[in-house]
Amino acid sequence: MTHDEMTALLERIAAHNPVLFPLFSLEFGDAVVGVERGELLATCRDLFDAGFDRLGMVTAVDRGEVFVLVYRLHSRSLSAAIFVKTQVPRHDPWVDTVVDVWPAALWQEREVFDLFGVEFQGHPDLRRILLPEDFVGHPLRKDYDDPRMIRRPDYI
Amino acid sequence: MPMTIESSRPASTPDGTPVEELVVNIGPSHPSTHGVGRVIVHLDGDIVVRAEPVIGYLHRGIEKMAESRTYLQVVPLTDRLDYVGSMYANWSYCRAVERLAGIRVPERAEYLRVIVCELQRIASHMMGIGASAADTGASTFFIYAFDHRERIVELFEELCGARLTYNYVRPGGVSYDAPEGWFDRVTAFTQAFRYGFDELDQLYFGNAIARGRLKGVGVLTPEDAVAWGASGPTARASGVNWDLRKHDPYSVYPRMDFDVVVGERGDAYDRGRCRLFECLESCRIIDQAVAQISGGPVRTEGLRRLIAPKPGEAYDHIESARGSLGIYLVSDGTPKPYRMHVRSPAFCNLALLPMLAEGHTLSDLIVVLGSLDPVFGEVDR
Numbered sequence: 001m002t003h004d005e006m007t008a009l010l011e012r013i014a015a016h017n018p019v020l021f022p023l024f025s026l027e028f029g030d031a032v033v034g035v036e037r038g039e040l041l042a043t044c045r046d047l048f049d050a051g052f053d054r055l056g057m058v059t060a061v062d063r064g065e066v067f068v069l070v071y072r073l074h075s076r077s078l079s080a081a082i083f084v085k086t087q088v089p090r091h092d093p094w095v096d097t098v099v100d101v102w103p104a105a106l107w108q109e110r111e112v113f114d115l116f117g118v119e120f121q122g123h124p125d126l127r128r129i130l131l132p133e134d135f136v137g138h139p140l141r142k143d144y145d146d147p148r149m150i151r152r153p154d155y156i
Numbered sequence: 157m158p159m160t161i162e163s164s165r166p167a168s169t170p171d172g173t174p175v176e177e178l179v180v181n182i183g184p185s186h187p188s189t190h191g192v193g194r195v196i197v198h199l200d201g202d203i204v205v206r207a208e209p210v211i212g213y214l215h216r217g218i219e220k221m222a223e224s225r226t227y228l229q230v231v232p233l234t235d236r237l238d239y240v241g242s243m244y245a246n247w248s249y250c251r252a253v254e255r256l257a258g259i260r261v262p263e264r265a266e267y268l269r270v271i272v273c274e275l276q277r278i279a280s281h282m283m284g285i286g287a288s289a290a291d292t293g294a295s296t297f298f299i300y301a302f303d304h305r306e307r308i309v310e311l312f313e314e315l316c317g318a319r320l321t322y323n324y325v326r327p328g329g330v331s332y333d334a335p336e337g338w339f340d341r342v343t344a345f346t347q348a349f350r351y352g353f354d355e356l357d358q359l360y361f362g363n364a365i366a367r368g369r370l371k372g373v374g375v376l377t378p379e380d381a382v383a384w385g386a387s388g389p390t391a392r393a394s395g396v397n398w399d400l401r402k403h404d405p406y407s408v409y410p411r412m413d414f415d416v417v418v419g420e421r422g423d424a425y426d427r428g429r430c431r432l433f434e435c436l437e438s439c440r441i442i443d444q445a446v447a448q449i450s451g452g453p454v455r456t457e458g459l460r461r462l463i464a465p466k467p468g469e470a471y472d473h474i475e476s477a478r479g480s481l482g483i484y485l486v487s488d489g490t491p492k493p494y495r496m497h498v499r500s501p502a503f504c505n506l507a508l509l510p511m512l513a514e515g516h517t518l519s520d521l522i523v524v525l526g527s528l529d530p531v532f533g534e535v536d537r
Contacts, residue, residue, distance in 0.1 A: 010529040016464050057471075057499040061486050070484065072471065076382075076398055083471075104385030115219075130212040130536060139220055141497075151361075 005033050006080060009050055032083040037069075040086045041096040044071070049102050051075045051080060055102035058109055060116045062142045067093055067116055094119040115140040177205060184520065192532045195509070197521060204521055207513040209506055214536040222496040227253050227327060227463040230493065234483075235321035238534040239497060241280035243273050244476035245483075245498070246325035251406070251472040252483040253327040257465035259456055265329035266407045267449040271342065272315070272324060273474075278349065279308040280477035281389075281431040285366075288428060288526025289360050292369045297360040304352075307345050314338060327426035327463060330453030339446050346439040355437060361429050370425035374524035376499035377422060384511075385504045388479025390528055394422030395428040401474040411448065412441045416488070431477075431529070457485040466489045478502050478529060502534040 010033060010130045035043045052073040061068045065089040074081045088095055097120040099105045110129040117138035120126055128135060137144055182195040192213040198206040201361030218237065222230045234245035247269055254261060255365050286301030309319050314335055316324040360366050381391040391398060399416040401409045417433045419426030465487045473482030486495040505528045512528075513521045 055385055056473075056480070057482060057484065057497070059484060059497040059499075061469075061495045070497075072482075072484075076403070079403065081404075101382075102385065103383050104504060104507070107503065108385075111503075130215040132212070139217060143392075 032085060034085045036087045037088055037095045044098045044101050047073055051078045055104040058105055058112055060112050060118060065090055067118055069095060088118060093117060094121055096121050097123040099123055198316035199518060202517045204513050204516055204518060207510050207521060209509050211535050219496050220535050222493050226491045231326055232323050235323050236533055237537060238531050239320060240283045240531055241276050241477045242322045243276040244481050247273060248472060248474045248481045248483045250325050250327045252470050255472050256470040256485055256487055257463050259328045261329055262453045264449060264452040267445050267453045268330050268397060268454060269325055270408055271442055271445045274441045275308045277438045277477045278435045279305045281435050284529035285428050285431050291522050291526045294360055294366060300356060304349060311341060312320045316376060328459040332512045333454045342442060343446055346442050351438055352392060357432060369523055371423055373424045373516060374521045374527060375423045376512060384508055387501050388426055389430040389434060390505045393426040395420055400473060400480055412444050414440050424523050427527040478499060498537055500534040502530045506530045506535055
């Protein structure tokens with residue numbers, strides 16, 4: 001899919017989804033779309049209908065005040081990939097689940113919940129997946145501090 | 157296969173007949189799940205009502221550890237992800253770093269990467285099918301398959317000194333050039349593999365017992381394979397023709413002539429046989445790469461030891477033996493990654509187990525687990 005075709009597709013989706021703001025870039029070879037967290041599910045459904053039938057990856061990045069959630073979608077029919085990003089405030093981290101759109105999110109959202117503490121509303125089975133059930137804290141947050149953690153000295 | 161009876165709770169059939177549902181913990185069965193693969197199975201007689209994989213026993217926090225190491229120091233960590241196919245995580249990570257920092261890779265290094273990764277694919281598949289064959293009792297096939305793997309591991313040992321965690325692919329190239337006569341030995345291996353291929357195929361997939369155990373077990377429809385994010389031979393066996401080497405080409409794969417092996421039924425038999433025939437395609441790629449490789453450096457000259465890419469993020473994925481293995485890297489401009497995420501194919505494929513095993517017998521569950529070929533280093537990270 002060329003740059004122009006991708007732009008046209010995203011403009012078509014944005015036409016009936018005004019919250020989609022065109023954070024459209026091809027810096028590292030992939031289109032990036034940013035949405036408000038309330039519009040994430042609707043945007044994902046639109047993108048699914050547009051042909052993005054495969055959810056490759058769900059993850060999050062701790063950016064201090066906010067967590068940025070990153071979804072990588074892929075389409076075989078369009079031969080295109082796209083990043084959808086949304087951000088949730090640190091003090092109130094929740095977002096709608098996309099399990100209804102792609103069941104692939106079932107485990108991946110659990111992992112984000114486990115390691116970042118982001119709540120996925122409507123997820124059928126939101127439990128810790130990699131860490132024990134009684135684990136305290138969310139290790140991939142930047143402020144996570146565990147005395148047992150071995151830190152490398154800053155020798156560089 | 158150690159089994160412990162945890163609890164049993166009464167239930168009843170719709171007509172009121174009391175039956176007991178048995179909860180069984182299935183321990184390590186597939187050798188790549190040694191000690192850490194656990195499935196809680198709810199049984200009704202011999203039939204699996206619900207199978208729930210419990211993962212995380214091998215969780216070492218590699219994504220967190222990467223945040224406190226420099227970009228080059230992370231490479232040995234990626235070895236420990238998929239420990240029967242270390243080259244792939246190396247390569248995927250290095251590609252993400254190269255994309256982030258704008259590093260160019262010499263052509264000879266790209267060819268060497270393709271050769272080692274295709275050899276790795278054969279080694280990994282031999283482990284995968286061999287182990288799942290051993291699960292069903294076909295020990296002879298396991299030994300034959302492991303013999304092929306051993307030859308490849310010897311080639312790797314000669315190349316980089318290690319037999320399991322190679323740390324061979326580095327940002328900007330590969331660590332060492334091939335020793336004298338190494339390419340001849342690679343060609344000798346592919347010839348020997350081709351010579352023994354039919355025997356290998358007939359030994360297991362032509363066997364009436366194996367056919368009976370594998371055919372029709374754990375059928376995955378193409379729609380489910382796409383929706384659940386399955387990749388690699390697991391998805392291709394269902395007829396999903398998707399291979400990153402063909403459909404999102406990287407490195408020097410566009411110069412190679414090979415076919416994507418696609419199955420029809422999506423059962424355990426097709427998943428296993430897909431892997432076996434993929435090895436034959438890998439041999440084709442290796443032979444072409446050995447013929448095309450030319451001289452030159454194997455690492456980028458003048459690459460600073462300390463890579464500090466400008467702030468930004470990059471995602472890169474390659475077709476590993478288990479599917480699309482992607483690395484998502486975020487840089488904040490310092491010499492250490494701000495965030496690294498591993499999109500692991502084994503994690504996504506293992507999520508299919510509850511769906512595939514339901515309604516089959518307990519012994520079929522082992523076959524289904526083996527046919528998904530999970531490696532828990534990569535599942536748990």
